[in-house]
Amino acid sequence: MKTILALLIISILGILSCNVVKAEDPYKYYTWTVTYGTASPLGVPQQIILINGQFPGPRLDVVTNDNIILNLINKLDQPFLLTWNGIKQRKNSWQDGVLGTNCPIPPNSNFTYKFQPKDQIGGYTYFPSTGMHKAAGGFGAINVYARPRIPVPYAIPAGDFNLLIGDWYKSNHKGLQAYLDSGRSLTFPDGILVNGQTGTTFSGDQGKTYMFRISNMGLSTSFNFRIQGHKMKLVEVEGSNVVQNIYDSLDVHVGQSISVLVTFDQAPKDYYIVASTRFTRKILTTVSVLHYTNSQTRVSGPIPAGPTYQVHWSMQQARTYRVKI
Template identity: 45%
Template structure:
């Protein structure tokens, strides 16, 4: 689609977004940022095998979404694919605005040949995140890009301004076409091991990162891959962890850092004063065989560090100790527990991050979410508390708004009792957990499977209070970190283990809680959490201070088409 062909669509989008943005005030604290993104196919061969990939404005990774706290983003997405498409904003809290979350439960997909404008504010948050497609394994073909939310100038950052700020998107890669990946999963077969690891969309030794001798550089690292946990390191350099998904961390040096599917973090790397002839950025797979490696070149600004061919045996390709064994999981959990929040600095606001004393708040409810696999309707599916999620033709948010019955089922958020019919017979369904606005909730993820899982909650960050082996019990709370647990939106759950998080439900809306392993989510490992005022009904118009009204440019599909004129 050429620029002239898109012009009427773009103008229409500008007109309708005026109504969408009426609740955002442009002032010294909030500017409006307007972007036009075209989603299209391209043929790329990062591992030497041609594959149809998804690009944003012809790029993979796509353009940087660079914002500052309180900015309002207007992102017009033109879909030139032959399939419906959505983008989701991994880690952004989308305050009061699940209407723009970009998942099938909240948004109708953008049809082929059409466009839609996302409008959202990055309210009271900072940090490193990424965007990616959310439908039908599209994310396994690319379509991702980095997001930065910068501090306002009046808020101090807990480290000196770096000499460079670099986005590093890492992930496993399949040469297999996405449609073939779907056919395998739909036919009951799992995906094979990935074919390799990409760094910024490029294969081995193709990506370059320039360092200034003696300078300090911030690297914003995100795992945008399909399902593989990765180890990130730079030869001859230490990694000082300073931020994870919007929270500044207690600063600690690491030789390498685990980055699980869907996670983001920032490290400071101090460059050598007298660099050696070559250094390599190395990304290696964890917990899978055979071990895979992605390698990029670290080039010094004065030319002293240009890559000089493959690293020596035992150098870049040296595996992490016990990386594929149970001891490797134990090492990884120990590292995860060492990541703490910096209690002395501010983030989006000047008050210290530790001023919210989460450990002193009474938990009002516990959700226990147990993932598993089962045969459902003759097909292998992934389940959560005995239900395998199946997308409805009508987005759940629209069904809730228009009071359309039969689209989703409200569930308890607890596994079915042993011996009950539902416990014996897993089922398909669109499951929603009802939750009260401003409750303080404990969510326990219990993983009964032999592979690591990662979980992400849209609209929120949570305190990662505890991790342990075996089954969770209420007694585990005695082992929780209730002082300086890291505050993030994506967390890993190790095999035959549990992870507990604490979250303040202060963001009304319909929010997606999903596996960040794309194949597991495709097979049903997700759920939605509906957060609303106690005693409220769908007939009540929400207070815009708590939840924004339905945007004037909202797409309508499924059973919601019948309500075209009733948007408020």
């Protein structure tokens, strides 16, 4: 009887052990090749840095806790590193892609990054972290989406747009590096780009709400962001959900990423999307277009004005950001 009972217990334990399976988080594999190319974002041909032939680089769309395995091949004539701005790299700092935690990838060599956006949701970016490579491109967006069963504190938008906005120089990145190495300060930028262009169009349906993920990819200059005739509901700052205040315009500082919800609730026509420099004596402005899909009217009227040098105004706005508990 004891033998039968022992066999029964062993059988039950065996069945239970078969049902206990540790589900591993999904793996996503990428191969990126970094090369030089030529483009004229400000009307002057210049050398830029491409990733898989793209400027800006590919958008990295992942889900919380995905394991990212990314093989980066450096075809430049200089060592190169990418950093994953905002990804926490818990117990994984040697994948952060900055000097002190990583050695730069030599020319004609590769390095495989292995990291996980552990328990993170939101809009982030990646960019070169050595030399002045960021002045030539090599940057892009990272969107970390929630798992289906993880709620977010807002209705799922009809779509989302990444706006990589930043100051830009006509000078070659090697020339800028030599200029700084000579002991001089960085000069004033020549313009502002939105997704590698002086302006672009973002289209949506009337009555629907869209997520705008706005990142400052510049070298030195903050900018103010606004959309003609539309309010912006701030829902995320640096990957953290925040109290959802409404703004007419928002300051975005170098390296910062924010996300806003914009409802296409105005008359069906085209509207200005504006980014202009902050805290500078000379104001640089770039204009894109918010386009209603049923619009028959092109954008018109004066470009909406924004703050310029008011430092206190910017500080007061930043104090309104509160993490949503």
